[in-house]
Amino acid sequence: xxxxxxxxxxxxxxxxxxxxxxxxxxxxxxxxxxxxxxxxxxxxxxxxxxxxxxxxxxxxxxxxxxxxxxxxxxxxxxxxxxxxxxxxxxxxxxxxxxxxxxxxxxxxxxxxxxxxxxxxxxxxxxxxxxxxxxxxxxxxxxxxxxxxxxxxxxxxxxxxxxxxxxxxxxxxxxxxxxxxxxxxxxxxxxxxxxxxxxxxxxxxxxxxxxxxxxxxxxxxxxxxxxxxxxxxxxxxxxxxxxxxxxxxxxxxxxxxxxxxxxxxxxxxxxxxxxxxxxxxxxxxxxxxxxxxxxxxxxxxxxxxxxxxxxxxxxxxxxxxxxxxxxxxxxxxxxxxxxxxxxxxxxxxxxxxxxxxxxxxxxxxxxxxxxxxxxxxxxxxxxxxxxxxxxxxxxxxxxxxxxxxxxxxxxxxxxxxxxxxxxxxxxxxxxxxxxxxxxxxxxxxxxxxxxxxxxxxxxxxxxxxxxxxxxxxxxxxxxxxxxxxxxxxxxxxxxxxxxxxxxxxxxxxxxxxxxxxxxxxxxxxxxxxxxxxxxxxxxxxxxxxxxxxxxxxxxxxxxxxxxxxxxxxxxxxxxxxxxxxxxxxxxxxxxxxxxxxxxxxxxxxxxxxxxxxxx
Numbered sequence: 001x002x003x004x005x006x007x008x009x010x011x012x013x014x015x016x017x018x019x020x021x022x023x024x025x026x027x028x029x030x031x032x033x034x035x036x037x038x039x040x041x042x043x044x045x046x047x048x049x050x051x052x053x054x055x056x057x058x059x060x061x062x063x064x065x066x067x068x069x070x071x072x073x074x075x076x077x078x079x080x081x082x083x084x085x086x087x088x089x090x091x092x093x094x095x096x097x098x099x100x101x102x103x104x105x106x107x108x109x110x111x112x113x114x115x116x117x118x119x120x121x122x123x124x125x126x127x128x129x130x131x132x133x134x135x136x137x138x139x140x141x142x143x144x145x146x147x148x149x150x151x152x153x154x155x156x157x158x159x160x161x162x163x164x165x166x167x168x169x170x171x172x173x174x175x176x177x178x179x180x181x182x183x184x185x186x187x188x189x190x191x192x193x194x195x196x197x198x199x200x201x202x203x204x205x206x207x208x209x210x211x212x213x214x215x216x217x218x219x220x221x222x223x224x225x226x227x228x229x230x231x232x233x234x235x236x237x238x239x240x241x242x243x244x245x246x247x248x249x250x251x252x253x254x255x256x257x258x259x260x261x262x263x264x265x266x267x268x269x270x271x272x273x274x275x276x277x278x279x280x281x282x283x284x285x286x287x288x289x290x291x292x293x294x295x296x297x298x299x300x301x302x303x304x305x306x307x308x309x310x311x312x313x314x315x316x317x318x319x320x321x322x323x324x325x326x327x328x329x330x331x332x333x334x335x336x337x338x339x340x341x342x343x344x345x346x347x348x349x350x351x352x353x354x355x356x357x358x359x360x361x362x363x364x365x366x367x368x369x370x371x372x373x374x375x376x377x378x379x380x381x382x383x384x385x386x387x388x389x390x391x392x393x394x395x396x397x398x399x400x401x402x403x404x405x406x407x408x409x410x411x412x413x414x415x416x417x418x419x420x421x422x423x424x425x426x427x428x429x430x431x432x433x434x435x436x437x438x439x440x441x442x443x444x445x446x447x448x449x450x451x452x453x454x455x456x457x458x459x460x461x462x463x464x465x466x467x468x469x470x471x472x473x474x475x476x477x478x479x480x481x482x483x484x485x486x487x488x489x490x491x492x493x494x495x496x497x498x499x500x501x502x503x504x505x506x507x508x509x510x511x512x513x514x515x516x517x518x519x520x521x522x523x524x525x526x527x528x529x530x531x532x533x534x535x536x537x538x539x540x541x542x543x544x545x546x547x548x549x550x551x552x553x554x555x556x557x558x559x560x561x562x563x564x565x566x567x568x569x570x571x572x573x574x575x576x577x578x579x580x581x582x583x584x585x586x587x588x589x590x591x592x593x594x595x596x597x598x599x600x601x602x603x604x605x606x607x608x609x610x611x612x613x614x
Contacts, residue, residue, distance in 0.1 A: 036126065036202040036344045037317065038195075038278040040265065041336070043091070043206070044258055045084065045135060045213040048288030049310045050233075050295050051255050057293055059233045060252055064263035065314070068282060072316030073325040073365050077403075079332040079388065080286055082301065082308045082381040084160055085110035085137045087285040087333050088208070092118040092138070092149070094337035094348075094358040096378065099438040102138060105160045106460055106476045108443060108494075111139035112149070117354065119337045120150025120204060126346050129198040132156070133187040134208035140461070141445055142452035147173055151206070155190045159460060160477040162210060163557035164543035165217040174452055182219050184209050184254075188261040192268045199272045202344075207265070212254035214289060215543065215551040222253040222260075223548060233293035241291045248292045250548035276319045279343060281336065284311035296408045304379040304386035304396060305409060315365055317343075325368040328404075330388060332377045334358035339365070378431050387428050394424040444496035444574045448503065453608035457577075459601065462493045466580075468598070473555035480555065484581065484599040491579040491601060495524075497570045500612040504567045505529055506605040507579065508560040510537050515599055519582035522565050522604070525575040530582060531565030533599075560602045567609060579604060 050057050054066040054074070081087040081097060089095075089102035089112045100116040103109050112118075120130045131153035132146045140158040142148050155172045162168055165183045169176060180186050191207045211218070226249045235243035262282070269275045287300045287308040299305030313331070315321060335358040341348050342362035364370055376389040384396035391404040400414040400421045414421040447455035460476040466489030471479040481491055497503070505522050513536045522529050539559040544551075585597050 035277065036128070036346070037320075038203050038205070038274060039123070039128075039340055039344065040191075040195075040205045040207070040278060040280045041091075041340075042262060042265075042280070042282040043088070043134075043208045044255070044282075044284050045208070045210045046286065046289035046301055047212055047251075047255055047258075047284040047311075048292065048294045048300070049284070049297060049307070049312060050293050051212075051251065051284075051288060052312065055295070055312065057233050059229070059231045059248075059293065061256055062259040064259045064266065065282065068262065068266070068280060068316050069312070069314045071318065071323045072280075072314055073321050073327060073368060075313040075315070075327045075329060075331050075361070077328055077330050078283060078311050078313035079309050079330075079377055079379060080284065080311050081333070081379065082286055082304055084135075084213075084285050086381075088112075088136075088138050089116075090333040090358075091336050092116075092120070094119075094334050094356040095354065096334060096357050096435050098380070098435045099354075099357075101438070101440045101443070103439050103441075105137070107463075108445060108461055109441075110137055110160060111144045111443065113440065114143055115354070117351075118150045119340065120146075120206070122150075122337070122341055122346060122348065123202075123204045123344070124150050124152070126344075127202060129153075129194075129201055129203040130206075131191070131194040131198075131203070132206040132208065133191045133194070134183075135160075135162075135210040136208065140458065141447070141455045142174070142449045143446065145174065145452070148449075148451070153194055156187060156208070157210075159458070161213055161475070161554055163215065163478045163555050164546060165211070165215070166546050168557060174454075182217075182257070184211050184257055184261050185219075188264055191265065195265075195268055195274075196272065199274060209258055209261075211258060212251045212289065215546070215554050216247060216250035216254065216548045217543075217546045218250060218253040218257055218548065222257045223250070226253045226256070235291040235293055236296040237291060237298070243291045244549070246549045247290045251288070251290065251292060253548070276317075278317070279340065280314075280316045281340070282314040282316075283333070286311075298409045302381060304381055304384055306393070306403070306407060308381075309379045309386075321365055322368065327364060327368055329361065329364055329372050330375060330377060330390060331361055332358070334377075335361050376427065378428070378435075385428050385432060387424050387431070389424055389427075392420065392424065394421060394428065398425065400424070442494070444494045446498050447495050447606040448497045448499050448501065448570070448608040448611075450499060450611075455606045456603050457493045457495070457605065458603040459491075462491055462604075464489070464491050466490055471555070472600075473553055475553040475555065478555050478557065480558075480560070480600055480602040482598060482600045484601065485585045485597060487581050487584050489580060491604075493577045493604060494574070495577050495606070496574045497572050497606075499608065500571045501569070501608050502567050502610040502612075503570050504607045504609050505565045505577075506607065507531075507563050507565060508602040508605065509533070509563055510539060510558065510560050510600040510602075512536055512538060512597065514586050514597060518585065518599075520563070520565060520579065520599075521582050522568075522577060522579050524568060524577040525570055525573065527568045527570075529566035529568045531563055533563065535561065537561035560600070562605070577604065577606075
């Protein structure tokens with residue numbers, strides 16, 4: 001009996017040792033103990049497939065990313081979405097983004113449905129400390145906020161883009177704070193602090209950088225070393241696609257700053273002795289935001305063609321994954337959640353209501369010489385759908401390409417291989433019918449959640465109409481409403497109180513002296529509240545002085561004051577919150593003199609003061 005017991009113990013020990021995370025030993029060299037691997041996911045914003053030294057682009061000097069790739073596995077046929085928020089939703093859930101209604105990038109369409117389970121949720125249940133740093137872009141108000149999506153710690157901003165990258169207003173766990181220096185450096189500082197604070201336990205650290213997304217801003221040290229560099233690699237595309245060299249140089253400088261921050265994170269792991277216990281993943285959220293060298297791939301950000309959705313995926317785990325491996329396996333952002341869970345030894349229980357679309361690549365990463373998995377991937381933006389099946393691409397116009405022989409999409413095979421083209425087209429229609437039906441349009445914005453009773457509703461989540469009012473720039477993200485002059489300049493937000501009670505209502509505003517004494521009306525659920533502007537508040541615009549090239553659609557930033565309008569009783573019915581002036585501003589001031597004669601509103605805020613008793 002004793003002999004059988006010893007054999008059983010040996011077999012159990014052997015089985016445990018075969019799992020990639022069951023090898024860790026203490027500093028004293030005692031018997032092996034199980035510790036799940038730490039996980040760091042690094043996501044860049046608007047970086048192209050070719051924006052790396054290891055991709056053969058001599059314009060870029062990225063030694064830390066090159067080393068991370070050389071010492072790990074690089075998946076070269078890795079696909080994301082054409083734009084930011086959908087990629088984040090797919091990475092976090094392992095499901096195509098329409099299933100979770102993350103169909104856009106602003107005005108609430110970027111939000112991930114509340115019944116979706118995130119990677120952070122899964123890891124947290126198994127003892128992981130979880131932190132997110134940088135650009136969230138899957139919902140601002142609780143419970144869409146990262147703190148309600150599995151992340152214990154959040155530092156950054158929830159919008160799709162930001163107007164200034166040097167010490168801008170940010171938030172930490174829902175509380176407003178001031179950033180410290182250049183945002184990518186600042187996010188890295190907080191990520192390193194999180195890693196140090198949780199070095200004794202497994203952690204999941206998600207660093208979502210917002211660069212090289214425009215506005216094109218970067219510290220002088222990085223721009224200076226790029227200014228005179230000989231850029232030998234140029235955009236290779238269609239005749240109408242013109243490369244803007246100042247934008248390219250700014251993008252190079254911003255990526256090289258990212259590279260330095262990746263080096264800082266790796267150095268912190270080395271100092272803590274955690275390098276061999278940590279999986280590090282790096283990928284881009286979509287294609288490049290300008291025409292620059294991208295190996296001739298067709299399209300850029302916003303396109304479902306190769307240049308818009310293809311990204312290298314770096315997976316690095318010393319001692320577990322081999323070095324110098326390049327995989328041609330077709331894979332995508334939807335595969336990251338199942339892959340990382342399997343590498344961490346965390347089971348994913350089947351959920352018939354929320355089936356995963358992604359596949360685990362764990363075995364392929366551990367054994368790169370295994371045969372490729374035959375599969376299909378779908379990309380969509382604005383209803384235009386592309387399908388990739390093994391080596392083939394069917395684009396939204398029905399053209400068929402062999403991507404291994406023709407990665408630039410120059411030879412349409414749909415006429416020479418009509419059966420394949422038709423079969424893939426039928427699969428596209430099936431996918432559209434199945435996946436799109438899950439998307440929910442025009443969801444209200446929640447206020448008064450029991451766990452976070454203050455809800456900030458920024459201008460990006462609202463709408464405006466009237467003779468004078470408009471946004472501070474064309475892109476809603478990070479914008480504010482300006483030139484509010486007339487009583488029929490109306491702002492509105494679609495809200496849904498999550499519990500009944502008495503709410504105080506605030507506005508974040510800027511107003512000239514001529515607006516002092518004017519009243520602001522908020523109507524909501526058949527009730528009204530009126531507040532008077534007591535103090536003028538004006539502040540300069542910020543951000544333009546840091547731009548390396550002129551910005552196109554991102555609003556500049558400024559400071560705003562807060563004004564309490566009053567309180568009102570709300571039930572839990574969905575309703576429209578509308579804001580307007582009770583009396584027009586002085587018409588004697590010339591209408592084109594907007595700085596002197598207009599009210600500006602950045603946000604409204606609902607604070608639950610007294611919940612209604614059950």
